[in-house]
Amino acid sequence: MAEDGSASSDDSFGEQVILERRVRDLPFVIAGDASIFYTNNAALSRNYKIEDTFVVGSAGISWTPRINPQLEAQLSGHASIFRYNSTSVLDFENLGVGAALFWTPEHCHNVSFFARYDLIELLDRHSDEILQDHEFTFGAQKIFPVGKTDSFTLGVIASAGIAIPASEQRQQLAIYGSYRWQLTKNLDAEASYRLAGYYYNHADRTDANQIVAANLRYHVSRCADLNAFVSFGNNRSDHGRFDYNAVTTGGGISLTFRF
DSSP: OOOOSOTTTTTTTTTOOOOOOOOOOOOOOEEEEEEEEEEEEOOOOOOOOOOEEEEEEEEEEEEOOOEEEEEEEEEEEEEEEEEESSSSSOEEEEEEEEEEEEETTTTTTTEEEEEEEEEEEEEESSSEEEEEEEEEEEEEEEEEEEEETTEEEEEEEEEEEEEEEEEEEEEEEEEEEEEEOSSSHHHHHHEEEEEEEEETTTTTTTEEEEEEEEEEEESSSSSSEEEEEEEEEOOOOOOOOGOOEEEEEEEEEEEEOOO
């Protein structure tokens, strides 16, 4: 999903992404994508909404070895670039590395638990640092099969960060759910909802954030997908200047190689 370019917003850490089901058959993944999006509120502002389009290019690599039948580890790295058409002041790059453990214990009704550490850096268009964040995330999720091809996923996340500048340091509690339809052999769709609370350490601020999203994906080949996406974000804060609504829509192409 798209991230907006405001480093002080509630999407600046990339929280618009609900965890997807991971493919577990091959441990090495190299992926890249290019997308174009439209948003009616580029700066996530309450009163001064700016409509704009922006392009996103990203690349990532991960290694997910299986330690035993119930436990997997993961090492990953990624880089993304965001460029706006009209509001170039919001242009930024996102760099990150992470490590994670995924545990699916026996006799636990197929509930999976995960723990993750991520180091994230946001840079402006001149490569000056906007934000550095050390993020520690813990959570659990369960996938409920529906029929032969569809599935429903329900999960919960808790995270804490150490951020520079300190005004962006916060904790998060979130629940999410998504439903995935396999429409044809090559076409699938997903609808998702996420409700999160953010608790800022140094700003005496608490936010409630909701995201509703839908995604349509066409599998051109084993390695290439075409995607169409739309989302609605709503943020309510005890500091009213951080209240906003935003609609984002767009699409693009992604390449994924597994080995």
